[in-house]
Amino acid sequence: MTANAIRTKYLKFFENKGHKIIPSASLIPENDPSVLFTTAGMHPLVPFLLGEKHPAGTKLVNIQKCIRTVDIEEVGDYCHHTFFEMMGNWSLGEYFKKEAIEFSFEFLTSSEWLGLDKNRIAVSVFAGDENAPFDEEAFEKWKSLGISEKRIAKLPKKNNWWGPAGETGPCGPDTEIFYWTGDPKETPETFNDDNPKWLEIWNDVFMQYNKTKEGKFEPLAQKNVDTGMGLERTLAVINGLDDNYKTELFWPIIEKIENLSNQKYEGENIRVMRIIADHLKAATFILGDEKGITPNNTGQGYVLRRLIRRAVRYGKNLNISSFTKEIAEVVVKMYGEIYPELSKNQNFIFTNLTQEEEKFEKTLEKGLREFEKGTDPFILFTTYGFPFELTKELAKEKGIEIDQNKFNEELKKHQELSRTSSAGMFKGGLSDSGEETKKLHTATHLLRRALEIVLNEPIIQRGSNINAERLRFDFGFNRKMTDEEKQKVEDLVNQKISESLLVNKVIMNIEEAEKTGAVHSFGDKYGDEVSIYYIGDSLEDAWSKEFCGGPHVSKTSELGKFKIIKEEAVASGVRRIKATLS
Structure with a gap:
């Protein structure tokens, strides 16, 4: 099944269930200081989840382009991505848990839609705590659909709870749907979410509480449903692939990297090629957005700069340079019809990628000079943007051993400080002021x-x-x-x-x-x-x-x-x- 077939089926299924199709919003949120990018389909809908009337009604569906930067360090495995497409459906006070779960199960397992094997499905529900009870309604609904109790995990808030987006506001339990990606004959009777072969493919969030300034959880007058399913993961599962990068949404980019480097997608190259493909796809979409974001040292521009430079850095592992434009050309060709803003803004995309790549070459030169002076690796990284991996590699060539644990400790302190600063910076968004x-x-x-x-x-x-x-x-x-x-x-x-x-x-x-x-x-x-x-x-x-x-x-x-x-x-x-x- 192709990505386009899944997109079409998803929208058609929910349209048949009375949902109105709404377009994907910009990657750059309007009037929401709590996030730099649209990280989920619900972000553009926050005012409506809080009670505003949506022009399209109370049942909505779309496919939202998203950027998540929290997972940047995890990019390189088989399933984490910076840019992804989120398929989502919403109920703004119309239906709730029973219908949402029924819709999800039908779309996943019906032969008319995705046709996944229901015997390879497991789920998790909220276990309950001192503030909110066990989600018995979701638990019983899954049982009624034929999911064994052994396949329904009762998990705490850190696993099965969403929100609020700020310190106060709408929040509630969720139920996550997992699919066994290993040998069907070896599908375990009991669900264990620690087993990586159980892959999360859908999340249904039930916004039924409002968290107050006093920390109390009060029932919401308008109960909402917010669901999300990643297209990239779903495409891999449908086609029996254990690597998202082997799907049509990534493989043309990987093939281009193979051709440019004259190396294969194997061994140590796998992680490197995944990072390059992921980061330059995300950078292409950010640059292609109508908001005109360019690489710089603040906000969205800083994230964009980091993505481009990290890709260029890993390009050196494959001995390739001056390649970002060629990768972006592949991305535009792949997505240009679905997201026409990429084709429209392609010259802007290519120019900014090339300029940033050239600038980083100069940064690398400065970093090399500082390295020769014996500058501390952490200072090289934070002040000059000189990648630690490159410092380590150069030191090894000179027979010098670098204490990676010390570097990691310093970096962790630096990141904690950055997170604390960001939390202060972003206080007072639409959700809490x-x-x-x-x-x-x-x-x-x-x-x-x-x-x-x-x-x-x-x-x-x-x-x-x-x-x-x-x-x-x-x-x-x-x-x-x-x-x-x-x-x-x-x-x-x-x-x-x-x-x-x-x-x-x-x-x-x-x-x-x-x-x-x-x-x-x-x-x-x-x-x-x-x-x-x-x-x-x-x-x-x-x-x-x-x-x-x-x-x-x-x-x-x-x-x-x-x-x-x-x-x-x-x-x-x-x-x-x-x-x-x-």
Whole structure:
């Protein structure tokens, strides 16, 4: 079965069950400071999981492109990936555990759909603790479908619980579905999640609690279902492969690396080729996103830089260089029809990959000079970006032994410090400071319209990030704004705040919505129906109107005083404004 067949079957199955197909969102989250990338299909849906009404209804399905960087160090095994496609279905207060589990089981085992052997399926459910009881409903449902009790593991929160996304908010138990990937004749009667031949292929999350500031778990009024199944793993399982990199979603890239290096995908080369293939696929998708992310030393740009440089570093193990563009060409060819933004932005992708690869060659040169001076390996790594593996290899050639344990200890301290800093940086997202982020979200709409009026040209949004303290708005503009222009924008926004304009929402089909003149991103994909937020008495005469999922305040006078604190360049032809409300 092909990847496209699985994509089509998944969407068709849930469409038959009354779900509306919604498009994949950008890899770069809008107005969610808690994550750098879209890491799951649920991220773009957070406002709707919290109670906002989705224009498409209460039963949704899509295939979301995702980036997860937590697993970067694990990339190189057979199943962890930085970029992946997440097939997901949601119920926003419509159905719950019984139906969700039935849908999952039917799609996996019915001959009309995936046709997996139900005798090779095992599951896990939440065991319960002092805050929430054992998930008996999920347990009994699996039994009724013919899953033996020996194949139903009762596991603690660390295994079978999701959320909340922040310190407070929606959360609940989940049930994970595993498939035996070993010899069918050797399928164990009892499920043991420590056995790597049991591969997790689907996760159904049941959001039924709200965690309060006091740490209590209270029942949610709207119980939601959020499920996710990775396409790459599913494709490998369906085709009886024990290596995701041998599927059509990776093998053309591996073959290209084999040709460039004149080496085979075997032995020590396996891990190296997997890392190169994974990282450059992820980098291609990040660069291909309409938000225009480029390699740099902060946020998404830093992750992108790390992926490219790590791939280049491992390329040296295979004695290849100046190869990133050639790998990206394969990725664009593989995915260009499914994700047309890759084909559209291919020149941008190729240029940035080549430039970053050339820059890293210079970094390597600096690192080599510092190595010759006897600089500590940890300083080489953190200050000069010089890979520890290369330091170790060079030291071995000179008969010098490096204490890897000491390096690992220093790195662990460094990572813990980084994680702590990040946790502080990302406090106060939509999940735990809704009122402040809601105000700043509305202020962002006012800012965009004010820029359009003052600069006298259409303003194309290139990115947006909001936390409880400030808004950040990136837009296409090819010069620095003057102090007078910034003051005019600030004054105009504050004027509209003082006018106490109403903020309204309307839902309509996409054709009608486009005729209203509401601002939207032409690179983004929308469903059949969209929501428009407009600021003013009517949609026709609104001062501002944009395609948007919300949330927003009800009138502009709730915002307070608007202040621009910074205006700067972030890339060629892209300016950034940071602003606050007080």
